[in-house]
Amino acid sequence: MTRSSFMTRKELIGFLILAAVIFLLLPAMLDSFRLNLFGKYLTYAFVAVGLALCWGAGGILSLGQGVFFGLGGYCMAMFLKLEASTPENTAIQSTPGIPDFMDWNQLTELPVWWQPFYSLPLALLAVLAVPVVFAFIIGFAMFTRRVGGVYFAIITQAFAAILTILIIGQQGYTGGVNGITDLRTLLGWDIRTDEAKTTLYFVNGVLLFAVLLIAQYVRKSKLGRLLIAMRDQEDRVRFSGYNVANFKIFIFCLGAAFAGIGGAMFTLQVGFMSPTLVGIVPSIEMVIFCAVGGRLSILGAVYGALLVNWAKTSFSEAFPELWLLGLGGLFIAVVMFFPNGLAGVWSEQIEPRLTKLSKRSDTATPKRAAERAPAE
Amino acid sequence: MSEQMIIEVEDLTVSFDGFKAVDALNLYFEKNACHVIIGPNGAGKTTVLDLICGRTKATGGSVKFKNKELLSMREDQIVLAGVGRKFQTPSVYEDLTVSENLELSYPKGHSVFGALIFRRDDPVQTRIQEIAETIFLEDLLDEKAAFLSHGQKQWLEIGMLLIQDPELLMLDEPVAGMSVAERKKTAELLNRIIQDRSVIVIEHDMGFVADIATRVTVLHQGKTLSEGSMERVQNDPKVVEVYLGH
Amino acid sequence: MFADYSWPELGAIFAMQGFAGLILFSVFVLMALGLAIIFGQMGVINMAHGEFMILGAYVTYLLSNLFADYVPALFSMYFFVAMFLAFIASGALGLFVEWALIRHLYKRPLDTLLATWGLSLILQQVYRSVFGAREVGVSIPDWMMGSLPLTDLIEIPINGIFVMVLAVSISLGVYIMMFRSNWGKQVRAINQNRVMAGAVGINTEWTDRLTFGIGCGVAGVAGSAFTMIGSTGPTAGQLYIVDTFLVVVFGGAASLLGTIASAFSISQAQSIMEFFLSGSMAKVLTLLVVVGILMIRPQGLFAMKLRK
Numbered sequence A: 001m002t003r004s005s006f007m008t009r010k011e012l013i014g015f016l017i018l019a020a021v022i023f024l025l026l027p028a029m030l031d032s033f034r035l036n037l038f039g040k041y042l043t044y045a046f047v048a049v050g051l052a053l054c055w056g057a058g059g060i061l062s063l064g065q066g067v068f069f070g071l072g073g074y075c076m077a078m079f080l081k082l083e084a085s086t087p088e089n090t091a092i093q094s095t096p097g098i099p100d101f102m103d104w105n106q107l108t109e110l111p112v113w114w115q116p117f118y119s120l121p122l123a124l125l126a127v128l129a130v131p132v133v134f135a136f137i138i139g140f141a142m143f144t145r146r147v148g149g150v151y152f153a154i155i156t157q158a159f160a161a162i163l164t165i166l167i168i169g170q171q172g173y174t175g176g177v178n179g180i181t182d183l184r185t186l187l188g189w190d191i192r193t194d195e196a197k198t199t200l201y202f203v204n205g206v207l208l209f210a211v212l213l214i215a216q217y218v219r220k221s222k223l224g225r226l227l228i229a230m231r232d233q234e235d236r237v238r239f240s241g242y243n244v245a246n247f248k249i250f251i252f253c254l255g256a257a258f259a260g261i262g263g264a265m266f267t268l269q270v271g272f273m274s275p276t277l278v279g280i281v282p283s284i285e286m287v288i289f290c291a292v293g294g295r296l297s298i299l300g301a302v303y304g305a306l307l308v309n310w311a312k313t314s315f316s317e318a319f320p321e322l323w324l325l326g327l328g329g330l331f332i333a334v335v336m337f338f339p340n341g342l343a344g345v346w347s348e349q350i351e352p353r354l355t356k357l358s359k360r361s362d363t364a365t366p367k368r369a370a371e372r373a374p375a376e
Numbered sequence B: 001m002s003e004q005m006i007i008e009v010e011d012l013t014v015s016f017d018g019f020k021a022v023d024a025l026n027l028y029f030e031k032n033a034c035h036v037i038i039g040p041n042g043a044g045k046t047t048v049l050d051l052i053c054g055r056t057k058a059t060g061g062s063v064k065f066k067n068k069e070l071l072s073m074r075e076d077q078i079v080l081a082g083v084g085r086k087f088q089t090p091s092v093y094e095d096l097t098v099s100e101n102l103e104l105s106y107p108k109g110h111s112v113f114g115a116l117i118f119r120r121d122d123p124v125q126t127r128i129q130e131i132a133e134t135i136f137l138e139d140l141l142d143e144k145a146a147f148l149s150h151g152q153k154q155w156l157e158i159g160m161l162l163i164q165d166p167e168l169l170m171l172d173e174p175v176a177g178m179s180v181a182e183r184k185k186t187a188e189l190l191n192r193i194i195q196d197r198s199v200i201v202i203e204h205d206m207g208f209v210a211d212i213a214t215r216v217t218v219l220h221q222g223k224t225l226s227e228g229s230m231e232r233v234q235n236d237p238k239v240v241e242v243y244l245g246h
Numbered sequence C: 001m002f003a004d005y006s007w008p009e010l011g012a013i014f015a016m017q018g019f020a021g022l023i024l025f026s027v028f029v030l031m032a033l034g035l036a037i038i039f040g041q042m043g044v045i046n047m048a049h050g051e052f053m054i055l056g057a058y059v060t061y062l063l064s065n066l067f068a069d070y071v072p073a074l075f076s077m078y079f080f081v082a083m084f085l086a087f088i089a090s091g092a093l094g095l096f097v098e099w100a101l102i103r104h105l106y107k108r109p110l111d112t113l114l115a116t117w118g119l120s121l122i123l124q125q126v127y128r129s130v131f132g133a134r135e136v137g138v139s140i141p142d143w144m145m146g147s148l149p150l151t152d153l154i155e156i157p158i159n160g161i162f163v164m165v166l167a168v169s170i171s172l173g174v175y176i177m178m179f180r181s182n183w184g185k186q187v188r189a190i191n192q193n194r195v196m197a198g199a200v201g202i203n204t205e206w207t208d209r210l211t212f213g214i215g216c217g218v219a220g221v222a223g224s225a226f227t228m229i230g231s232t233g234p235t236a237g238q239l240y241i242v243d244t245f246l247v248v249v250f251g252g253a254a255s256l257l258g259t260i261a262s263a264f265s266i267s268q269a270q271s272i273m274e275f276f277l278s279g280s281m282a283k284v285l286t287l288l289v290v291v292g293i294l295m296i297r298p299q300g301l302f303a304m305k306l307r308k
Helices: A009-029 A032-057 A065-084 A100-104 A112-118 A120-143 A149-169 A195-218 A223-230 A234-238 A244-270 A282-291 A298-318 A320-335 A342-360 A366-375 B045-052 B073-083 B100-107 B112-117 B123-134 B150-163 B180-193 B207-211 B230-234 B237-244 C006-040 C049-070 C072-100 C109-131 C160-182 C180-191 C194-199 C203-227 C235-251 C255-275 C280-295
Strands: B005-016 B019-030 B036-037 B060-065 B085-086 B168-172 B198-202 B215-220 B223-228 C145-147 C155-157
Touching: A009 A032, A009 A195, A009 A298, A032 A195, A032 A223, A032 A244, A032 A282, A032 A298, A065 A120, A065 A149, A065 A244, A065 A282, A100 B085, A112 A120, A120 A149, A120 A244, A120 B019, A149 A282, A149 C280, A195 A223, A195 A244, A195 A298, A223 A234, A223 B100, A223 B112, A234 A244, A234 B073, A244 B036, A244 B112, A282 A298, A282 A342, A282 C109, A282 C235, A298 A320, A298 A342, A298 C155, A320 C109, A342 B198, B005 B045, B005 B198, B019 B198, B019 B215, B019 B223, B036 B045, B036 B207, B045 B060, B045 B123, B045 B168, B045 B180, B045 B198, B045 C072, B073 B085, B100 B150, B123 B150, B123 B180, B123 C145, B150 B180, B180 B198, B180 B207, B198 C194, B198 C235, B215 B230, B215 B237, B223 B230, B223 B237, B223 C180, B230 B237, B230 C203, C006 C049, C006 C160, C006 C180, C006 C203, C006 C235, C006 C255, C049 C072, C049 C109, C049 C203, C049 C235, C109 C235, C145 C160, C155 C160, C160 C180, C160 C203, C160 C255, C180 C194, C180 C203, C194 C203, C235 C280
Parallel strands: B036 B198, B036 B215, B085 B168, B168 B198
Antiparallel strands: B005 B019, B005 B060, B215 B223, C145 C155
């Protein structure tokens, strides 16, 4: 009955392999342009890890993760935009010193709620706090009234639609459909150069591992087991003396926080934030990252985010019309044939064969074999 | 009078779109007794338990547990106040092991933060071991609950209640769907655990009822039809007509 | 904001916006009916519902071209043929999708949602490949053009009236099917107790398939009606899916009458607000109010209280 409470040996190997892929393999294989792309994919992985907890473990499917990704991203973008909009840079505007899109929309001063974003600490706080507070409000309203399942999915999707319409409609305050663009420096450090983007890739990797370790801790705590219990027998958990709503709110907020971090890193890595990352379509695509990786596996979620996005980029370059067919097929295939995603294929198909193989000849190192796995 | 009573149900009513499943019901359950509720299907037996533990919201009336009103409390608060409930169909966490199932019912770490820092330390281990022995599952602690037999799942759920150590235990048909051998073992188990506890049981098996009951209530159409010792109830002509006669 | 207008003007605004709201209401009802049948009776979330509508719209577009080219004499009547064929086409696709996809996922509603989303992406791409990415419009027969002047301030477009009439008649049709036909009785029986319905000899599998097919067919008719007031593009269906779901959920999933009532209140609120606020803010406010009410009353406007 005794076992390592935080990480089994197998899980540790999984973490190390992922670290090797992110910190050694990809940087060694890719040029700086491609590495920057993978940096972008990594920011989606934050969302996917949060979904693995909410949806995979807790059974709460949110179709509105783009909202939290966007809120985090916009908080970061607002700070960067203010830094870029110095009176010198914006001297040609009729009101110098405010973001260009405000000037185009005849605003003559900075709105009050933009003011805090002059400060980096406040902006960073907002990156976490705004998504979490928003998730708390939604979660509190819905979970204490026992709304779950498809209703919750639809309502979160409605929020994704609402926020998109709001951002596009209020272009004087938000930059509208173009989003917040032309971001330049972070405390004077130019984020547009190749070196900066490579650095940001590694920052992304480190932050992602921090998030993964938090997720691993939660999964392995009693709270993690409670989530699974709630997914299967919500009533029994309630009648074991737990306030089920609180646990759901917590995990939903945690997922929102992860998504917020991802969004902020997206803004830094890619250099803009726009409503196209907030709406219904990106939100549901984030779910497929998680589903492809294996909804129960936090490491799988990372591979899922990387693979699906890599496929998306490659396909849309080569055969743009095929990509939607492929993505649609992926949704159906994952649900119908691989409900546990790559992680499931790995643990049900590949791993047993490997064990058989390694029993026959001990030469096959688990590491090389495992690296192959996610690509299958 | 209310000193010896663990549950006082007064004027309890619930209606579903006009249909009164429980109708102005009065019931009193004594401390440290095993109280069995019997009655034909649809008499409102399970609904009464649902009302006491907060699963169904009452339309009117009051349910007092040690003089505390339960009707205004949430399910988990009722559980933490000391009322444990076993469902008719065994409900255990199939994806978790037997020991994890028991651990989740251990009365510690029930807040979000508490659950995050909960450690399975020695007292918890010992207690899980102890309960597992009581419910005949000490050899299956690391087995997933999905692989247990129907009877073993029933025992596991009883074990999950025991580890909570509730003052009042409510069991809905604990021997339903069990083999003869399992039934005997369960009777033995129940007889052991009801020693120093207040218990409410719903059961159809009259032999089993005679075995465990200190007091019997017969429900019919949401109202009390008869009440008293097993002997008295069995000889009540009204009861024979609507229930036992069939 | 009212101060800028005189009383007769305000009256006319409310009347015109109210009428615009009625058209929006008809659209919502047409879209939501099919969804309400499928979601309310089967608990299945069909994210591809919009694409089934668009199929009906494309069928109508094809027929309008066919009639114009080959039988121009009958052109004024093509729409009725188109509506029928739209029902058949979307319904047949619905039957196939139920058989190939949905029936495997009845116990996993969230997965159905994802799979049908995948289906919607595939259909969108198919439409784009076949009909092109540009929006297409149908030629409206002469008798549907123009508008009726009610007073010198208020004018009512005829195609709008036509869509409203359609919405009312299709709702009536669905209502009669649901509560008068044998199929309707079986659907309601299955909805209440699937195992028992199967035990008394209802072919639950076939009834499910038929229900899904009919829901999709109604969506096709909705799409067909749509062409009378707007153009059709491959992704047009997706624009409405959230509104449609909210209409159904807001009405209380199990109630057709609730769906109609909620379609009415949402469309009226949105179109009257639209005059005073920008279109996007009106939409945001409407959606927020609906979502807010759903948070307070998750079971929707009309819901039955059942014994668990």
